[in-house]
Amino acid sequence: MKAQHVVVGMTLSAMVAVSIPAVSYAQTTEESIQAGSTGSAVVLLQNDLNALGFTVGQADGQFGVKTTTEVEAFQKAHKLTADGVVGPATWKAIDSAVAPMVTKPVALSASSKAAKSIEIKHIYYNNKLITSPYGFTYDSTDYMPIWYVMNTLDKEGFTHTWSGNVWNIIVPNATSQSINYSNIHYGKGSMAIAINGTVVARVIGVTHVDPASKSTTTFMPIYYVEKALDRVGITSTWNGTTWKMTSSGSQGGGTSTSVPYGNVDLRFPAPSSITASSIDSYFAKSAYQGSVGSPLTGLGASFIDAQKTYGVDATYLVAHALFESAYGLSSIAQQDNNLFGYGAFTDNPGQDAGVFPSDDYAIRFQAWEVRNNYLNPGSSNYGGEPTLTGMNVNYASDQNWASGVGSLMGQISASVGLNSSNYQSYSASNAAPAPSSTSEPVYYLNGATATTMANTDYSGLPYYASVTAGQNDMFFGPLENGSFGQSVSELQKYLNSTMNAGLTVDGQFGTSTETAVKAFEAAKGLPQDGIWSFSMWQTYIDPLSNTPTLPAGQSVNVDEIAQGMAGGYVVPWYHIANVGWVDSQYVQLTNVYRVIAANPLSANTSISVYSDTSGTQSIATLHSGDFVVASSPTATNGMYEIQFAAETAATSGGKTPGTLMTGYVSAQRASLSAQS
Known part of the structure; x- marks a missing residue:
C-alpha cells in the first residue's frame, strides 16, 4: 500500500463493492438522526x-x-x-x-533512526509461507507493511478497501454473528482498521520506504492487526521475526509430515528435471511483491555446480536463497551478495551482514557449510537427520523456517511438473553420494591490490597459514559477558584446561564464563572485572612471538577471498600473495570494484565480458555484484576494462578455476562500484 493510499496491484474496479466505513475526524455534521434512521x-x-x-x-x-x-x-x-x-x-x-x-500520520524517511531493526520477516497462513516482507520496530512496537498482509488474506478470499486512512477488511460469506464485534475499544491513531465496515481499531500508522520495492509504503502495528483478525477467527503468533496466522480449525505443526518436502534427504541431487536452465526460467518468471523476474536469474549454473561439488540438493539451495534474500531483492543481497542472511543479526542486520565477493560464491559457500556442518551425521550442527526438519533444529530459531523453505521447494518443483515423491526420501539406511569436495570454496582475484591498516591491539597485521588458524588465534576485541564466537570458544577451552572450569565450549560468554574469568584473575592477582583483555590473551593464550605480522601501511597483492568469522561476526578473509590469510577488516582494497547491472533489481542481471572493445566476442559472463579488478572506474569509449578470474569450470566455460583473464564490459549494461 503506497503512502498515497493506492492499493498496489489492484484497480478500484476490481474491489468488492461495499460501503467505506465512516470515521469521524472532528468534522461536525448537521444531519440530525435518531431511532429508525439509516445510512x-x-x-x-x-x-x-x-x-x-x-x-x-x-x-x-x-x-x-x-x-x-x-x-x-x-x-x-x-x-x-x-x-x-x-x-x-x-x-x-x-x-x-x-x-x-486522532494523531497526525507518522512519515519516516528511509534514513530515519526511528525505524529500528529493519529486517526481513515471514508471514505464514495455516503453516504455509505466504510472503517475506521487511518490518521494523518503531516506538518499541513491531510494524509490518499492510499491503503484504492484504496479500496473505487474499489467499483465503478476503478483499480490501482503503479510503480516508481506513483499511476495511471484507470477510467473505460473513454474517454479523460470525464476526466478534464485542468490546470495541480503540485509542489514538491516524489510521483505522475496519471489518466489513465496522472500525475495530485506530492505530498509529507509519509510512516508510519498503527496502524491497523502494517505494513508500504504509506500515501498521502487528499487535492491533492480530487483534482485529482474531475477531474473524484467525489466531496469530509472533516471535519478532515470524508471524503465523491460523484460521479456525487449522492446526500448526513442525514434523516432517507437515513440513512440505520436510522428509527429503538433502544429500542427494535434485531430480534431473531441475537444471540450470529450468532454475533460471523459474527465476525469470517468478513474481514477488509486485516485481516479476528475480535478480537471481542467470545463477542456475551456480546452483547446479554447488549441488555437484558439495552434494546438496539444488532445489533446496534455490528455495533457501529465495527465502532469505526476498527473491534477491533484499538490501543485503543487493549490497553484499549475501543470499542466505549470514551475520544479519536482528539488532543491526544491514550493518552486521557478511559480505560475499559474488552471488555464485555465496551459493557455493552455503552448499559447503550446510553439507559439512548440518547434513553430515556427527557434524557440529547435525539435527538428527539430513532434512529440512533436521536442519531446523540448529539452523534457525524460527520453528517455521523449514516450512517456509519447503513451500518454496514445492513451487520450484511444480514449475517442472515434479512433487515431493520425485525426491529421495530420508531413511537411516540411505547411502548418500560422497561430495566431490569437502574444502571451503575460495574466490579468485586477478591483480587486486590493497593496503594494510593498523588496529588497536597488534603492532602490525597478523597473518596465518589458513583462515581456520586465524579465526582460532587472532584477538578480535575484549571478551566479556555478551561476547560470542570462536574467540570465546578458545577462551573456554583454555579455562577448562588450566583450571578445570567445567565450561561448555559453546562460544557464548555468559555468567558461568564470567565467573571462571574472575576466578582466573583472582588466581593471577589481576583486577577481577570478568573481562578477558588483549594483554591477557597475549600473555596466556596466544603469545605474539608465534604470530607473524605485516606492518600497517604496506602495499600488498590479494589473490583469494574466503568467507570466515572475526569473533562472532561474519567477515571475508583475504589471502595476501606469498604471505598468508588476514582479517579483511584491516585491509583496504585499492582497485577492486563490484560490477553492477544497469537494473540490478530486474531479471536482466547477467553481464557479458568481451575480448576487446568492439563488444562482438563474449569470453565470459559475470553476474551483477561480482568483484572485479580495474585500473579505473571510468569507461573509455563506452567500455570498462576489467581483470577477473575463472571461479569454477562450470561457470566459466570449462576454464580451470583461478585462470586469470582480462576483458571489457559495456557501460550501457553495467557500472563499477568501489568495494572497500
Missing part, C-alpha cells in the same frame, strides 16, 4: 460510539435499540438531554470527544 451518518455515529467505549457492535447503518441506548448513555455522560436524538449539540460533543484520538 452513512449512522455508520459514522456507531463507529464513533464504539471508539468512545459506548459499544454498539457492528456499524451496520441501522439506528436501532442498541444504538439508541448507547447514545443516551453518551448524552448523560456529557450532561446533554438524554433523548437518543443526535442533533448538532450531540454531534459537537462526539466530535470533541473523538478529536484527541
Whole structure:
C-alpha cells in the first residue's frame, strides 16, 4: 500500500463493492438522526460510539435499540438531554470527544533512526509461507507493511478497501454473528482498521520506504492487526521475526509430515528435471511483491555446480536463497551478495551482514557449510537427520523456517511438473553420494591490490597459514559477558584446561564464563572485572612471538577471498600473495570494484565480458555484484576494462578455476562500484 493510499496491484474496479466505513475526524455534521434512521451518518455515529467505549457492535447503518441506548448513555455522560436524538449539540460533543484520538500520520524517511531493526520477516497462513516482507520496530512496537498482509488474506478470499486512512477488511460469506464485534475499544491513531465496515481499531500508522520495492509504503502495528483478525477467527503468533496466522480449525505443526518436502534427504541431487536452465526460467518468471523476474536469474549454473561439488540438493539451495534474500531483492543481497542472511543479526542486520565477493560464491559457500556442518551425521550442527526438519533444529530459531523453505521447494518443483515423491526420501539406511569436495570454496582475484591498516591491539597485521588458524588465534576485541564466537570458544577451552572450569565450549560468554574469568584473575592477582583483555590473551593464550605480522601501511597483492568469522561476526578473509590469510577488516582494497547491472533489481542481471572493445566476442559472463579488478572506474569509449578470474569450470566455460583473464564490459549494461 503506497503512502498515497493506492492499493498496489489492484484497480478500484476490481474491489468488492461495499460501503467505506465512516470515521469521524472532528468534522461536525448537521444531519440530525435518531431511532429508525439509516445510512452513512449512522455508520459514522456507531463507529464513533464504539471508539468512545459506548459499544454498539457492528456499524451496520441501522439506528436501532442498541444504538439508541448507547447514545443516551453518551448524552448523560456529557450532561446533554438524554433523548437518543443526535442533533448538532450531540454531534459537537462526539466530535470533541473523538478529536484527541486522532494523531497526525507518522512519515519516516528511509534514513530515519526511528525505524529500528529493519529486517526481513515471514508471514505464514495455516503453516504455509505466504510472503517475506521487511518490518521494523518503531516506538518499541513491531510494524509490518499492510499491503503484504492484504496479500496473505487474499489467499483465503478476503478483499480490501482503503479510503480516508481506513483499511476495511471484507470477510467473505460473513454474517454479523460470525464476526466478534464485542468490546470495541480503540485509542489514538491516524489510521483505522475496519471489518466489513465496522472500525475495530485506530492505530498509529507509519509510512516508510519498503527496502524491497523502494517505494513508500504504509506500515501498521502487528499487535492491533492480530487483534482485529482474531475477531474473524484467525489466531496469530509472533516471535519478532515470524508471524503465523491460523484460521479456525487449522492446526500448526513442525514434523516432517507437515513440513512440505520436510522428509527429503538433502544429500542427494535434485531430480534431473531441475537444471540450470529450468532454475533460471523459474527465476525469470517468478513474481514477488509486485516485481516479476528475480535478480537471481542467470545463477542456475551456480546452483547446479554447488549441488555437484558439495552434494546438496539444488532445489533446496534455490528455495533457501529465495527465502532469505526476498527473491534477491533484499538490501543485503543487493549490497553484499549475501543470499542466505549470514551475520544479519536482528539488532543491526544491514550493518552486521557478511559480505560475499559474488552471488555464485555465496551459493557455493552455503552448499559447503550446510553439507559439512548440518547434513553430515556427527557434524557440529547435525539435527538428527539430513532434512529440512533436521536442519531446523540448529539452523534457525524460527520453528517455521523449514516450512517456509519447503513451500518454496514445492513451487520450484511444480514449475517442472515434479512433487515431493520425485525426491529421495530420508531413511537411516540411505547411502548418500560422497561430495566431490569437502574444502571451503575460495574466490579468485586477478591483480587486486590493497593496503594494510593498523588496529588497536597488534603492532602490525597478523597473518596465518589458513583462515581456520586465524579465526582460532587472532584477538578480535575484549571478551566479556555478551561476547560470542570462536574467540570465546578458545577462551573456554583454555579455562577448562588450566583450571578445570567445567565450561561448555559453546562460544557464548555468559555468567558461568564470567565467573571462571574472575576466578582466573583472582588466581593471577589481576583486577577481577570478568573481562578477558588483549594483554591477557597475549600473555596466556596466544603469545605474539608465534604470530607473524605485516606492518600497517604496506602495499600488498590479494589473490583469494574466503568467507570466515572475526569473533562472532561474519567477515571475508583475504589471502595476501606469498604471505598468508588476514582479517579483511584491516585491509583496504585499492582497485577492486563490484560490477553492477544497469537494473540490478530486474531479471536482466547477467553481464557479458568481451575480448576487446568492439563488444562482438563474449569470453565470459559475470553476474551483477561480482568483484572485479580495474585500473579505473571510468569507461573509455563506452567500455570498462576489467581483470577477473575463472571461479569454477562450470561457470566459466570449462576454464580451470583461478585462470586469470582480462576483458571489457559495456557501460550501457553495467557500472563499477568501489568495494572497500
